[in-house]
Amino acid sequence: MVNHSAHHSHRPWRRLLSRWKGIFASAFFTAFAGTALAESEASVKAAYLFNFAKLAEWPAAAFDGAKSPLIIGVVGRDPITEELMRLFTRATANGHPLEIRRVSASSARELRACHIVFVPQSEDADGIIASVQGSPVLVVGESEGFARRGGALGFVKQGETLKFEANPKAAARNGVTVSSKLLRVAQSVVGK
Amino acid sequence: MIQSLLARFRNVSIRGKVMLVTSAACLGALFSAAGGLYIFQLRHFRQTFTRELQTLSRIMADNSAVALAFDDAKTANEVLSALGVKPEIRGAGILGAGGKMFAKFGKIGGFVPPGPRDPSGIVDRGEVWTAVEPVVMDGKRIGTFFMDADFAKPRSELLRLFFNVTLAVLAGSIVIVLLLTMQLQKFITQPIQSLASASRAVARNHDYSVRVGQRGEDEVGMLTEAFNGMLEQIQKQDAALQAAQSELRERAEAAQAQLAAIIDATPDFVGNATPQGVALYVNPAGRRMIGLGTDENISLMNVSDFHPAWALRIVTTQGIPAAIRDGSWVGENAVLHRDGRDIPVSQLIIAHKDAEGGLHHLSTVMTDISKRKASEEALRLSQEKLLTTSRLAGMAEVATGVLHNVGNVLNSVNVSAGVVLKKLRASKAAKLCQAAELLGSQNGNLAEFLTQNPAGQKLPGYLAKLGRFLLEENAALTAEVDQLSHNIEHIKEVVTMQQGYAKVSGVFEDLPLERLVEDAIAMNIAALERHSITVERRFFHTPPARVDRHRVLQILINLIRNAKYALAEVQRPDKVISITVAPTEGGCVCVTVADNGIGILPENLTRIFGHGFTTRKEGHGFGLHSGAxxxxxxxxxxxxxxDGPGRGATFTLELPVVSAAFHS
Structure with a gap:
């Protein structure tokens, strides 16, 4: 009985190891980027976005199927797009393959088609927050007080380390649930 | 050790044994139950501990995943510090994907990666177990959580608890077992104890009337029944035995009394002694024989006091050694009377052996043979006298026999001598002389005389006739002289034979009886011719008889002479003696001499062979007697x-033959 169970628990572990061998590099990189921050800030932010994709939960209607892509849209031109494409084109989050798009701030339709919308410093944060209001979109930004202004997650810098503020209620208003685990590592949780 | 314990256990009472065995069985069962429980508990404890560690490390890894994902060491440390509430957790740590320590808590040893033997993620390192859990986010391993848990302490706590509980249970159980056994053992031990006490009573008092009350149908019940049955049987047998014993004793006493009576009453000396010769017992007759008082003490006497020196030597050198060798010895000996007389005895010495075959004691029975000795002596003397008398009588008999037999032969000699004399007197030998003188007187005119003289012419014929006659005469004389010398030889033999008459006679020869018969006839032939008696011979084929020639000849001559006398007494023309030689049915040879003479009176038939019986006045009455x-x-x-007077008589001489093979 003991042998039997050992046998069973032994094999998935091996399978897990081999299956994930290919993406160890990205995971390693994530960790590396997180600890060092000497690499470009864009890579760190791309890694955070990927983590957010994994730690947030969308309503079932937000996806066409279990394997349909999870779309990350970057508004305007930003180096994060290239980093995302470079690091995570083939990655999956909760079973959904990632799809990286560049979207226009003026097209509400394009914005609403995404699951995560990253709003760079240069873009109009409030306008974009407003245009995806009610749609299952997790809005991530980096402008000052982004979360307090109605965004779901906002990057902040704490010395050399990149942190983020979370507004789970704002996310919930769009139908997206942010994992409590994510909230735990957030610098602060804001919003009413 | 075990042996002495077992020996001691054997001597414990049944009650003690039942209690010991029951307690030992209960304790054994309790101990094994406790042992099994302990093993189960320990196993269960290990499994639980493993599961707890797995769960805990999984929770910790899960909780620290996001912190690791966002490189938030502070949060990771916070997460780890939650382990502080678990006293058994010594320390924990999180390694990043590169293997670098990301966060840690408490005391941690070196990280041990999980080997293939512990896929559960738990590494048993003895006192400290290490749990290892990959930190995974969305299916991707982003780091490793591990923690060291103290296993020894909770285990020893468990052990202590278990030990205390077991001890308490055992103590309680012993008390309960002892109490219960003390109450319950009575059901088993009491019947046995009552059996035991009954058997003790039987053994002590030999009272077989004791019975044990029966209780049930179990083994003890059966034992009790068997015991009672046995007692009953023993009781019966004991009574029978005692009866038989007393009867036996009575019989033995009676037998002993009888024996004692025999020994007391016997006129023989009966006694016994130790192998060293010390007297043990002498019966009254023995005491009387040697002049001992009836109550005189013999315990200081020795066998040597009972025998004269020469007789003691016989006892010690012959009697006792032979008795030891053969069991008993019988011989003639003597005892010594107190007054110094030797009393001749026939002594029996018996050596009695013990079970090992050694000499136990000696006994003797001695019969007084002094009277027998005296009569033997008297007998010897009278025999000697008788011998002298008989020798004298024998000599007379021999002389008579010699005279008789020689007389018979001399008769024939006489006849032969008479014949020779007559023939010689009538001899023509003188005529030869006359013829010779006649020839001598012719003085040279012999030729003329023989041719011219008529007497001379007849002379040659006369001489030839004379010569023939002389030859015949000579032959007749020679035959007669032969017969004479034959008879003289017979006389010689008779004398020789009669010289050794008292002894068993001379030489036995194997002879055909016909020849002896012919000899006997020849010796009587003159007398037979004188009485003009015809002799008929009927000889059947017979084997040679083993006989003494002269005795048989004597018998036959006697028989023929007797027949001749019997025939001489009658006036009848056909006087015949018929002699037959024939084999008998009994494998012998018989010669019958039958005559048709005067016969024998029936009353004389039985006396005829007696010494001195005769019917003739010149007879001796010896011939038939010595012949028989x-x-x-x-x-x-x-x-x-x-068949009676005037009807003849038949004498039959039967003699053994040489070989039994002949008549078969």
């Missing part, structure tokens, strides 16, 4: 048969 004796000595017999 001689026939007996040669293993044969002489018998007679007669």
């Amino acid at each position: 004796l001689a026939a007996q000595e040669m293993g044969g017999s002489l018998g007679v048969h007669s």
Whole structure:
């Protein structure tokens, strides 16, 4: 009985190891980027976005199927797009393959088609927050007080380390649930 | 050790044994139950501990995943510090994907990656177990959580608890077992104890009437029943045995009394002694024999006091050694009377052996043979006297026999001598002389005389006739002289034979009886011719008889002479003696001499062979007597048969033959 169970628990572990061998590099990189921050800030932010994709939960209607892509849209031109494409084109989050798009701030339709919308410093944060209001979109930004202004997650810098503020209620208003685990590592949780 | 314990256990009472065995069985069961429980508990504890560690490390890894994902060491440390509430967790740590320590808590040893033997993620390192859990986010491993848990302490706590509980249970159980056994053992031990006490009573008092009350149908019940049955049987047998014993004792006493009476009453000396010769017992007759008082103490006497020195030597050198060798010895000996007399005895010495075959004691029975000795002596003397008398008588008999037999032969010698004399007197030998003188007187005119003289012419014929006659005469004389010398030889033999008459006679030869018969006839032929008696011979084929020639000849001559006398007394023309030689049915040879003479009176038939019986005035009454004796000595017999006076008589001499093979 003991042998039997050992046998069973032994094999998935091996399978897990081999299956994930290919993406160890990205995971390693994530960790590396997180600890060092000497690499470009864009890579760190791309890694955070990927983590957010994994730690947030969308309503079932937000996806066409279990394997349909999870779309990350970057508004305007930003180096994060290239980093995302470079690091995570083939990655999956909760079973959904990632799809990286560049979207226009003026097209509400394009914005609403995404699951995560990253709003760079240069873009109009409030306008974009407003245009995806009610749609299952997790809005991530980096402008000052982004979360307090109605965004779901906002990057902040704490010395050399990149942190983020979370507004789970704002996310919930769009139908997206942010994992409590994510909230735990957030610098602060804001919003009413 | 174990042996002495077992020996001691054997001596414990049944009650003690039942209690010991029951307690031991209960304790054994309790101990094994406790042992099994302990093993189960320990196993269960290990499993639980493993599961707890797995769960805890999984929670910790899960909780620290996001912190690791966002490189938030502070949060990771916070997460780890939650382990502080678990006292058994010594320390924990999180390694990043590169293997670098990301966060840690408490005391941690070196990280041990999980080997293939512990896929559960738990590494058993003895006192400290390490749990290892990959930190995974969305299916991707982003780091490793591990923690060291103290296993020894909770285990020893568990052990202590278990030990205390077990001890308490055991103590309680012992008390309960002892109480219960003390109450319950009575059901088993009491019947046995009552059996035991009954058997003790039986053994002590030999009272077989004791019975044990029966309780049930179990083994003890059966034992009790068997015991009671046995007692009953023993009781019966004991009674029978005692009866038989007393009867036996009575019989033995009676037998002993009888024996004692025999020994007391016997006129023989009966006594016994130790192998060293010390007297043990002498019966009254023995005491009387040697002049001992009836109550005189013999315990200081020795066998040597009972025998004269020469007799003691016989006892010690012959009697006792032979008795030891053969069991007993019998011989003639003597005892010594107190007054110094030697009393001749026939002594029996018996050596009694013990079970190992050694000499136990000696006994003797001695019969007084002094009277027998005296009569033997008297007998010897009278025998000697008798011998002298009989020798004298024998000599007379021999002389008579010699005279008789020689007389018979001399008769024939006489006849032969008479014949020779007559023939010689009538001899023509003188005529030869006359013829010679006649020839001598012719003085040279012999030729003329023989041719011219008529007397001379007849002379040659006369001489030839004379010569023939002389030759015949010579032959007749020679035959007669032969017969004479034959008879003289017979006389010699008779004398020689009669010289050794008292002894068993001379030489036995294997002879055809016909020849002896012919000899006997020849010796009587003159007398037979004188009485003009015809002799008929009927000889059947017979084997040679083993006989003494002269005795048989004597018998036959006697028989023929007797027949001749019997015939001489009658006036009849056909006087015949018929002699037959024939084999008998009994494998012997018989010669019968039958005559048709005067016969024998029936009353004389039985006396005829007696010494001195005769019917003739010149007879000796010796011939038939000695003949019958001689026939007996040669293993044969002489018998007679007669139909009465004037009807003849038949004598039959039967003699043994040489070989039994012949008549088969």
